[in-house]
Amino acid sequence: MTSIPFYRLFKFLLFPIVRDGDRPLFSPSGFATKVSVCMVPVAVMLYALAISVAMQMGLVLYPFNALAVGTAITATLAFTISFAVTYINSVAFQKLLNSYEKFVHLSRTDPLTELLNRKGVSDHVDQLLSPLDVAIIDIDKFKSINDSYGHAVGDAVIVNFAGTLKALGERLGLCVGRLGGEEFVAISSHSTGNDVLPICELLRSIVETSGVNCDAITVNYTISVGIAHGYDNESFSEVLHRADAALYKAKSLGRNRVVTA
Incomplete structure (x- = not known):
């Protein structure tokens, strides 16, 4: 039962969101958006944990303001950085995927007639x-x-x-x-x-x-x-x-x- 949330997260991240007819296509922007959305709550929780530790050490003068403003900034930075890094890598992956699909097509197709070889x-x-x-x-x-x-x-x-x-x-x-x-x-x-x-x-x-x-x-x-x-x-x-x-x-x-x- 505990594996169900992880399965849903995995499906959410990897399931293609763009389709060409019945053929699923990989979408770099869609994948980057999904990863970034998942990274935001992780970053916010880590920030909240850091603020809690800082409060206990007496390093935060205005906890509420620090938590509110810091959460907004953390969420924005987490989404932006995660999206940029994931998108760049996803574009590279898409090029590799397209090259592989082209290679498979050429290996199965007669170049003169475009029929199956x-x-x-x-x-x-x-x-x-x-x-x-x-x-x-x-x-x-x-x-x-x-x-x-x-x-x-x-x-x-x-x-x-x-x-x-x-x-x-x-x-x-x-x-x-x-x-x-x-x-x-x-x-x-x-x-x-x-x-x-x-x-x-x-x-x-x-x-x-x-x-x-x-x-x-x-x-x-x-x-x-x-x-x-x-x-x-x-x-x-x-x-x-x-x-x-x-x-x-x-x-x-x-x-x-x-x-x-």
């Missing part, structure tokens, strides 16, 4: 309910696009497809990412009720009937997709391996198709 996909999968459906998507004959038109056009094709995949993923609640090169992934939990097969057929159709305009050049491309439906207690890596085998089969059958394992 392989690590980001693996981290996100841990938050999904199994079993999972996994689709590995490969841009057909991407090397020949690079060789024929150059890497700038190849990057434009990658970005174009990533945008299409991301838009479809956001609309249907899929986890999408870039595994590397021209290979992408789309993941759906069975709990969402989405059937990955028609979604991938729709994606393939959209890509087939659209092109990429870059430097006055229009490039048409297609995709091949391998799908694996996960089973209970089957790990993500196992489902991914079966999806990769289905992708290999789609390529061997002539590309521009969706194959299920």
